[in-house]
Amino acid sequence: xxxxxxxxxxxxxxxxxxxxxxxxxxxxxxxxxxxxxxxxxxxxxxxxxxxxxxxxxxxxxxxxxxxxxxxxxxxxxxxxxxxxxxxxxxxxxxxxxxxxxxxxxxxxxxxxxxxxxxxxxxxxxxxxxxxxxxxxxxxxxxxxxxxxxxxxxxxxxxxxxxxxxxxxxxxxxxxxxxxxxxxxxxxxxxxxxxxxxxxxxxxxxxxxxxxxxxxxxxxxxxxxxxxxxxxxxxxxxxxxxxxxxxxxxxxxxxxxxxxxxxxxxxxxxxxxxxxxxxxxxxxxxxxxxxxxxxxxxxxxx
Amino acid sequence: xxxxxxxxxxxxxxxxxxxxxxxxxxxxxxxxxxxxxxxxxxxxxxxxxxxxxxxxxxxxxxxxxxxxxxxxxxxxxxxxxxxxx
Numbered sequence: 001x002x003x004x005x006x007x008x009x010x011x012x013x014x015x016x017x018x019x020x021x022x023x024x025x026x027x028x029x030x031x032x033x034x035x036x037x038x039x040x041x042x043x044x045x046x047x048x049x050x051x052x053x054x055x056x057x058x059x060x061x062x063x064x065x066x067x068x069x070x071x072x073x074x075x076x077x078x079x080x081x082x083x084x085x086x087x088x089x090x091x092x093x094x095x096x097x098x099x100x101x102x103x104x105x106x107x108x109x110x111x112x113x114x115x116x117x118x119x120x121x122x123x124x125x126x127x128x129x130x131x132x133x134x135x136x137x138x139x140x141x142x143x144x145x146x147x148x149x150x151x152x153x154x155x156x157x158x159x160x161x162x163x164x165x166x167x168x169x170x171x172x173x174x175x176x177x178x179x180x181x182x183x184x185x186x187x188x189x190x191x192x193x194x195x196x197x198x199x200x201x202x203x204x205x206x207x208x209x210x211x212x213x214x215x216x217x218x219x220x221x222x223x224x225x226x227x228x229x230x231x232x233x234x235x236x237x238x239x240x241x242x243x244x245x246x247x248x249x250x251x252x253x254x255x256x257x258x259x260x261x262x263x264x265x266x267x268x269x270x271x272x273x274x275x276x277x278x279x280x281x282x283x284x285x286x287x288x289x290x291x292x293x294x295x296x297x298x299x300x301x
Numbered sequence: 302x303x304x305x306x307x308x309x310x311x312x313x314x315x316x317x318x319x320x321x322x323x324x325x326x327x328x329x330x331x332x333x334x335x336x337x338x339x340x341x342x343x344x345x346x347x348x349x350x351x352x353x354x355x356x357x358x359x360x361x362x363x364x365x366x367x368x369x370x371x372x373x374x375x376x377x378x379x380x381x382x383x384x385x386x
Contacts, residue, residue, distance in 0.1 A: 004325065004326075004329045005329075005385050005386050006325075006328065006329065006332065007332065007385065008332070009328065009332060020313070020317070021313060021314060021317055022311055022313055022314075032321050032324070032325065034325070035318070035321050035322065035325055037318060037319075037321075037322035037325065039318075040310075040314060040317070040318040040321075042321070060305060060306045060308045061304070061305045061306075062304045062305070088303070088304075089303050089304055089305055089306045090303060090306045109304065110304050110305035111305055111308075111310075112310070112314050112317060112318055114308070114314075122303075122306055124303040124306055125303065125306075126303060147362060148361065148362035148363075149362055149363040150363070151360050151363065151364065152363060152364050180360050181350065181353050181354050181357065181358070181359055181360050181366075182354075182359055182360040182361075202343065202346045202347065202350055203336075203343065203384035204336065204339075204384065205339055205342070205343075216386065219384075219386055220384070223350050223353075244359075244360065244361065244362075246350075246351075246354055246359050246369060246374075246375070247375040248347050248350070248375075248382075249375060249377055249378050249380075249382055251383075252386055294304075
């Protein structure tokens, strides 16, 4: 059934559980934020005990890691607080350790958490796509570069951008006294975790530090407010478009219809072509002829 | 692009997914209840929202705002107000 709508969920009062899946050894503890119960793909808060270590190895699924607290050692490299890693499936990482412990967010995008000891990449691994950056120190905050845009006072750091789907992983912050008086929905899934601070949404109330959501497409959220500001990590599975309105009572089905009507108005030629009367179109992309195989949406596959 | 390298799921993995899936279902039901319990407060928030978009304005794009006239305000439909789907 994919992932259900988990919103809001505050993990801070929930105890960690010992990781028992094969390969991870002792000293790793986790909380599931959301999970696809068909594939095991999941978003986790993870605590590594002081002294935890793993040999060199890889994951069968692509994985994203954000160090929320403490630091991790990968070979001779130290990932300090704020470090973001996007690890393509099958890419071998050097031996890992957490000398003083760490608290991380880990996103296993297409299967359950897996770790296979290996000091070489899998033949299908795409190492050139690996992203490793300290998001707090090495990327600057910029305005959310979408139209229509969120209100002034919401800033973004893009950590990973998929050129095929325009899905992205990002840090976002709301500055103190942020207000946005509209209701939004998207045609993509959106996920967020509050690293620090509290925000408010008209549907769900207050989301504090440790607050989380996994929101399927078409679901209303907003108006938005933050008194003292917040910083969060967010993800989408395709391009994030803001469909703004002010009717709090619309259903996902009505929102979907309205989005299609907007597509008709704003990209009419494309809409007419896609809406083939004689059956489904099968658009060919001369740049990416195999994109149907390459693009896997967690919520749609 | 290999986002997932095909492999055979272990019995431990199958059990883990099944156990966590059952817990997630409980978590989802708890969220639905908590959001139902918030209904009265949410109705007040909606009224205040309508007040703000009629005075300060509705955020159309970034700092562009539009004041919404009375006749454009939506009427509450005769169905439960769900926020979790």
